[in-house]
Amino acid sequence: MLDLKIIRTELEDVANKLRKKKFDLDKDKINQLEADRKDLQLETESLQNERNSNSKAIGKAKANGEDASEILKGMEVLKSKLEDKKQKLEKLQNELKSYLLGVPNIPSDDVPEGNDESYNKIVSSWGSPTEFGFGVKDHSELGESLDEGLEFSTATKLTGSRFVVMRGKVAKLHRALSQFMLDIHTLEHGYTEFNVPYIVNEASLEGTSQLPKFEDDLFKLHHDPDYYLIPTAEVPLTNMVRNEILQQEILPLKYTAHTPCFRSEAGSYGKDTKGMIRQHQFEKVELVQIVKPENSEKALEELTGHAEIILQKLELPYRKVILCGGDLGFGSAKTYDLEVWLPSQGVYREISSCSSFTDFQARRMQARWRNPDTGKPELVHTINGSGVAIGRALVAVLENYQEESGRIRIPSALKAYMHSMEYLE
């Protein structure tokens, strides 16, 4: 959610900046709602003031044994007038709030212009596309041809499309990837490891801005009150500071967790239907930082670097891309995607997305820190990114480490987690 004060005072400027994100801010609607709100709020509050002072006068009169019936008589009219105004004000404020909840974050100045992903800019590359002297296979072909490998049809029997069963060594490799990533982030990058609920409430999802706008992307459970499966560990990790006022000494907070993620993938019919690129359930090691506003730009660079290290240690060729305004997520001010080389497709595919949300999530969550200079609570900034997606990392390893025979070599960084196996067999 954006700062209402900034919207009020710099409406034109905000509208201009949001244009980069292809969002059309309804200035007339905001102006109208604001004008009405102002009038109504003034009237309501002055009636409340009147009621309060009358009530106090009644209390005083009764304490002194005096007659208060004269004041009491006037209160009846005042009460119904107040009730009326209050209801109208509440309706108006709800209208304003629900509109504002649908307004995206302002993109950072260095975010490139552009309508879609074709305008994203390559920031840097690491390694070069793996060379093969033979015809490469894709990960599903490789995985299905292993004795103990990927079983898409079994998963379809158990559940439906967009799920996978991993058997034996592949399941172990998948687990090795998650252990490896967690170890690097906790031992070398200073993150605290968490094990969190995979089911969260509505307030958490509103805090990190999946709700109310993107309910269709979530799996909702039959439970009262509403429960949802997490689409990413960003939700539980970030919401740990919801409604908190943090001491500055504990900042920055650096949290990581390995969790499954659940996404309905509504609206992606026909996209990546084959293989494990796009699943309803996948695992991910997530990185979250809670920082002082002045440090958020630096923290985004740092966190993205932490995700890059994983790909480097796995010796997977990748490139770093900055998303253009049109491709930027709803709450993000700036996003870097890391794209890993997939030989079978001959393209780089997203394996991590690292974003700064500035104070957008913090405002929704009322996540604050006490600034010793002002003595006042101020909003923190939140940053998160995948470090990295495990299913996609498995895909990348299978494809980039394949040999002509169909054997898969184990990346050296993972050997310690795979009982020194040379090959996946």
Add this chain to the structure above:
RNA sequence: GGAGGGGUGGCAGAGUGGUUGAAUGCACUGGUCUUGAAAACCAGCGAGGGUGAAAGUCCUCCGUCGGUUCGAAUCCGACCUCCUCCGCCA
């Protein structure tokens, strides 16, 4: 699942219908003292919002939502949540 007891400011913890947005302690900030620090003493110190150039002023908030009342932290109802005991259980 059953029985009982709680949820109040950054923390601890008073407060059971009327100048209580809230005693007290801790923490924090400023000052006095000190070569400096600590201690001691003095003063200040909740959050969100409206309005205003500012000083200020007004409104809302005591788990959440709703109700009773001229007036609710305080009474009533529902829900959430924590603790204790019993039962059950991976």
